[in-house]
Amino acid sequence: MERTVLANEIYQTAHLTGTFTLRSGKVSNDYFDKYLFESAPGLLREIAEHLAGLIPSDTEILAGLEMGGIPIATALSLKTGIPVVFVRKKAKEYGTCKLAEGTEIRGKRVCIVExxxxxxxxxxxxxxxxxxxxxxVRNVLCVIEREQQGRDNLEKAGLNFLSLFTMEELIAANLSSY
Incomplete structure (x- = not known):
């Protein structure tokens, strides 16, 4: 699928309007319900196809963040063969008490997927x-870069930030489809 078509598909599938409080506490009239595009197998496959080319070549492990990063990291792992771990927001307090479930991460080059x-x-x-x-950890990969502040904060912390689309690109793709 061509990149602009994919952007429009994501927009059509996941864009909602209304009044939404974001994780940051900000209120927005535009919201992308990630679970709508992550739960659509064909769309998730296309997203993984396009994201795969952005994965830094030295990546040894993909780290999907709880909860939305997990399906994307899994799809990328299936596409690329790179092992994946599932990262909890907080290490569980029972059983193995792990933060990252899956393969060993110690000493490995990990790319965070969100x-x-x-x-x-x-x-x-x-x-x-x-x-x-x-x-x-040096690299972060995401599907939608909602605000410049995220990029600024990650780069200030020394992380290389790669996004498939900005929110503006998704909106523009939708407008150009008319």
Whole structure:
């Protein structure tokens, strides 16, 4: 699928209007319900196809953040063969008490995978947690870059931030389809 067509498909599938409070606390009239595009197998496959080319070549493990990053990281793992871990917001307090479920991350180059980035707050927390557990975290990959603030915060923290689409690109793709 051509990139502009994919952008329009994501927009048509996941864009909602109304009054929404974002994770950052900001209120917005535009919202992308990531679970709508993540739960559509054909669309998720196309997203993984396009994101795969953005994965830094030295990546050894994809780290899907709870909860929206997990389906994207899984689809990317199936597409590329790169192992995946599932990162909790907080290490579980029973059983294995793990933060990252799956393969070993210690000493591995890990690329964090997220769905939508607004401020990057959870990514920054998870990156620190992963580093604390021995992962080498330099890269973050997402489907939708909602606000410039997210990019600024991640880059200020020394992370390389790659996004498939900005929110503006999704809106423009929808407008150009008329």
């Amino acid at each position: 769905d939508v980035v607004t401020t990057g707050g959870q990514i920054l927390l998870s990156a620190q947690d992963l580093k604390h557990h021995g992962a080498l």
